[in-house]
Amino acid sequence: HLIPVDDNFRIKIDHLKATIQNDRDKGFVPFCIIGNTGTVNTGAFDNLQEISSIARAENIWFHVDGAFGSFAILDPQRRHLVAGIDQADSLAFDFHKWLHCPYDAGCVLVRDYTYLESTFSTTPPYLSKSDQYSGDNKHWFFNLGLEISRSFRALKVCFTVKEHGIVKLGQKIAENCEQAQYLVSLLEKNEHPIHIIRPVSLNIVNFRFEPNEFHKTDNELNDMFNNQLLADIHTSGIAFPSS
16 A cells, blocks of 8 residues: 655555554455655655554564665764664665665665575575584575675675764765755745745755746646756756756
């Protein structure tokens, strides 16, 4: 189910509860709730504390999509946005986003690794385990995910953290958010033709041009104008905003 969101693009808790109950009434078994920390479209943060309470009460797996916004935990001014993230059963995020690592370097943290082993482990004859190589390490990492053969992605993450440090990376995240606020301040100087979609909580600023010559309710015409404007900006090479 896609759960409706409020004016701040956060999951409506009442709708979430009602959807779970409706499914149970129909004989279905709700098994997972996904909360977001900084959605890529709007930078929205769900109320993770409330969602985690519902998940525990309903015996439902609680997954947090922390794609890039979960790194707000490194910024003291914005750390409160991810309150409750420690209650997740699993958390996914990408180092190649706000931690400035080369693409691709994604990560998933699972509270109980045995779920991963029971799901992905496979021991064909050519991958049989030998006691002489196991030592104290009981976990073979190819048994914790889909990939058996994979590159050493963790190396670039390790060196990024060792070179810059968590404090410095947190400072760069804070600066990036301030850059977004600076962009908002520039856009506000022309707020009549420019419509800014708020809130702007992280480094994402959503806005569109609504020229006075167009009727604001004519969404199709405004969409055509903004799409053409976006294409012109891309072609010019000045910047590469997303749509």
